[in-house]
Amino acid sequence: LRVSHAFHSHLMDPMLADFRAVAAELTYAEPQLPVVSNLTGALAATELTDPDYWVRHVREAVRFADGITTLHTAGATTFLELGPDAALTPMIEGILTDEVTVVPSLRRGHDEHRQALTALARLHVTGTTVDWTSLLPQTTRTVDLPTYPFQRQRYWLAAPSTADLSGFGQVATGHPLLGAKVSVPDEDLLVLTGRISLPGQPWLADHDLHGRVVFPGTGLLDLALHAGAQVGCDRLVELTAETPLVLTDAAVTVRVVVGPPDEHGARPVGVHTRGADEELPWTRHATGVLAPGGPTPPPPPATWPPPGAVRADVEDVHRGLLRHGYGYGPSFQGLRAVWRRGSELFAEVSLPEGVTADGHETHPALLDAALHPHRLDDAAGPVQPSVWRDVTRHAVAPATLRVHLVPVGGGVTLTATDADGRPVLTVGHLESRLVGADELAAVTGSGDESLLRLDWVPAPEVAPDVAPATWAVLGEDPFGVVPDAPAHPDLAALLAAVDAGAPEPAYVLHAPTNPAGQGPEAVRALLTDLLGTLRDWLAQSRLPRTRLVLLTQGAVGAGELPADPVLAPVWGLVRAAQSEQPGRLVLVDTDGS
Known part of the structure; x- marks a missing residue:
């Protein structure tokens, strides 16, 4: 709403008397449907017919949370927001x-007709x-549904409930990354355990540093705070990050261990992970x-901002974070x-x-986003939290936060509140x-990775007693790979040379090169031309023993080279052709050295 005054604030005071006079002239009737009052947060009785109620409604606080809770307590499990945007959802x-x-x-910003139909469909299902x-x-012609009922049965296994875990001597924690906890007798230890993987927690894939998915430092803080909540410790005196956790599609097991309390009630805490193989060592991350x-x-600011x-x-x-080397996806924006x-x-x-x-x-992801403005003031390059001090969780964080950041002594202090100014985290x-x-490349190999990887292997040298293969070039040889081989402008010229008595080559070199430009048009032009060459080559049968060698430079990233x-895309196109015509095409990429 674009308004001149803030409703429910003292700015409405000058108009209340006139508003009361107008409200008193209206005719009121009891509502036909139950109404939850935003003024009281409860079901309205007869107060909706009182003009003074509407005066209070203009001036006093909106008890929206209480009203939603009242509806839910009364049995409401489906809520439909009617309005121009999803502000309340x-x-x-x-x-x-x-x-x-x-x-x-x-x-x-969405098509109204499509969005309304989508809302009805979701309500229906x-x-x-x-x-x-x-x-x-x-x-519209309608068709009757089948006479048998929909079974609505899940095909996927449900996560173990608290009752299920109790059979294994564990208790559910309610945390998405720490599924269970178990206490250790005589030592007053608490161990929280869970699994982290990109398929299981796809939002983590949006935390990208130097092209690698790294578990955020704010995630280590979340794990430690949750462990503290299990033992009555709402304050984190200090948390020091040690080894980054680089994630792959393979799951890692996470353990958060809380040690026994000292005479002041303080407890040590550590966060460890290892791969699925139980023979692998544990890595301590914090x-x-x-x-x-x-x-x-x-106290929160009196006004915001x-x-x-x-x-x-x-x-x-x-844009500044992107220049600094951060590759944040939608979940971290x-x-x-x-x-x-x-x-x-x-x-x-x-x-x-x-x-x-x-x-x-x-x-x-919420706390990481709160730090983004401060990270622009850091040195050029991605940074991660290394030491947290004096962290207090005052309440479980909602989905929206207001954050105040103050640079102090080479670091920053942070105060987070909810939308109403109530403290959440300091x-x-x-x-x-x-x-x-x-550093990230060094720790990537410490986890349980896929057995498939890309290695650059030097090509073996041809033995002196082996006769060199005969070559021909289709188009140009921009890299000078076979300088003495005859070159032909196209396939028709090559076939004509063979018909005229030239030897049938064992290999024909063709080097697709990057044309001027880097946009989609350059890709389309290159692939269209190459597709024609491949079709002509595979359609001819006069050189059945000759292989077409496709040579590229830089099409495959090597090391730090993207x-x-x-x-x-050339490699994708040629690989598809190789699967259809095995043995007739060879792919080679060079780094230019």
């Missing part, structure tokens, strides 16, 4: 932790009766100290607004659609460090 999902269906009728006859044209009784959070804060462009932040006031930063972050905060103390001091590509985006 994420709020409802953040309020209710049980399984509920929340459907927006419209979304800003989740158990709400939809009157399709009032929606479909009267001329160690720290948990303690009870965190400090009182500072605070006076004097100048709004910055969020897209500028995203939760920064919605940012302001600067001197060296201070103020930010609003929200979890993107499809990523839920359920079970996390503070969702790693960080006394956070230090970060640069993460290099070599693949040429224009030439890389």
Whole structure:
């Protein structure tokens, strides 16, 4: 809504008397349907017919969360938002932790007709009766559904429940990455265990550093805070990150171990992982100290954003992070607004659609997005949190946060609140460090990786007593591979030379080269030309023993060298042809050395 005044605030005071006079002139009637009042958060009785109620409604706070909770308590499990955008949908999902269906009728920027039909379809498949006859044209022919009922049975195994785990001596933790916990007798230890993988947690694939998927440092903090909540420690005195966790499609087992308390109640905590093979050693990623009784959070700003804060462009932040070497995907692009006031930063972050905060103390993607404006002020290159100090969890984080960042002593302090200013998380001091590509490459091999990998193997030299193969060139030889071989402009010229008495070559070299340009048009032009060459070659039968050698340069990435985006599709096209005509085509790539 584009309005001149903030509803429900003191700015409405000057108009309340006139509003009361107009409201008193209206005629009221009891509602025909139950109405939950946003003024009281409960079912309305007779107050809706009182003009003073509507005066209070203009001035007093909106008890939206209480109203949603009242509806859910009364049995409501499906919520349909009617409005021009999905503004309330994420709020409802953040309020209710049980399984509920929340459907927006419209979304800003989406086709209204398609979005409305999508909303009705989702309501239908989740158990709400939809009157399709009032929606479909009267001329539409309808077909009766089968007479047998839909069985609605899941094909996938459900996650073990608390009761299931108890049979193995474990208790469910409710955390998405830490499925179970078990206590160790006599030593007062608590061990939390789980599995992390990209197929299991696809949102993690959006945390990309130097082209590798790295478990975020905010994720280590989330694991430690959740472990502390299990033993009554809401404060993390310190957490030091040690070894980065580089993720692949293979799952890793994670263990969070909480040690016995000292005389002050403080407990050591460590985060470890290893691959699926039980013979592999454990890798320690972080160690720290948990303690009870965190400090009182500072009061939130009286206004948001605070006076004097100048709004910055969020897209500028995203572009700057890309230049610094961050490859954040959609799940980690939760920064919605940012302001600067001197060296201070103020930010609003929200979890993107499809990523839920359920079970996390503070969702790693949400907290990581809160740090994005500060990371632009760091040294050039990706950084990761290295040391967290004096971290206190005041409440389980919702899907939206307001964050205040203050640079202090080479690091930053952080205060996070919900949209109403209630404290969620405070960080006394956070230090970060640069993460290099070599460091990530060194730790990648420590986990359980796929057995398939790409290696560059030197080509064997031809023995002196072996006669060299006969070559011909189709087009040009830009790399000078076979300088003495006869060159032919096209396949017709080559076949004509063979008909005229030239020897039948064992190999014919063709080198697709990157034309000028790097866009889609360059790719299309190169592949169209190559496709014609391949079709002509495979259609002719006059050179049955001759192999066509396709030579590229830089089409396959080697080491730190990225693949040429224009030439890389050449390998896909030729490999498809090789599968149809085995033995007739050879692919070779060179790095130019």
